[in-house]
Amino acid sequence: MLDYLAQNWYLILALVFVIFMLSKGAISKRLSGYGEVDPLQATQLINHENAVVLDVREPKEWAEGHIPGARHVPLGQLGSQMASLEKLKERPVITQCRSGMRSAAAAAALKKAGFAKIYNLKGGIMAWRSAGLPLERD
The missing domain is CATH 1.20.5 (Single alpha-helices involved in coiled-coils or other helix-helix interfaces)
Incomplete structure (x- = not known):
């Protein structure tokens, strides 16, 4: 042997x-401490598990188009907005930015703050657009 x-x-x-x-x-x-989801998995979480999409891009990026129903909290303001997000602790939360890098940092921060079900949108809004999924503007 x-x-x-x-x-x-x-x-x-x-x-x-x-x-x-x-x-x-x-x-x-x-x-x-968090998972990654592609756009199809994200839509399933949104539609079947009432997931919240947290867009951490800057205001100018948000204005160019965002996932319908998403909440906007720029990454730089996440710490100061954590108290307002407390009610989401038990719901699935999908963090999202342009490409998935800033939202990964947001996902880690939310996990550290005690959020139970955190997912990062792999590829960010670019992947969402490439999948042909809808965007809305304010």
């Missing part, structure tokens, strides 16, 4: 690599 392992070390290394890559998503979710 040891001879086989010694002769085929590269197969073992490849197996370890594959296992690592498969578990990477599950590990990162556990470490970050």
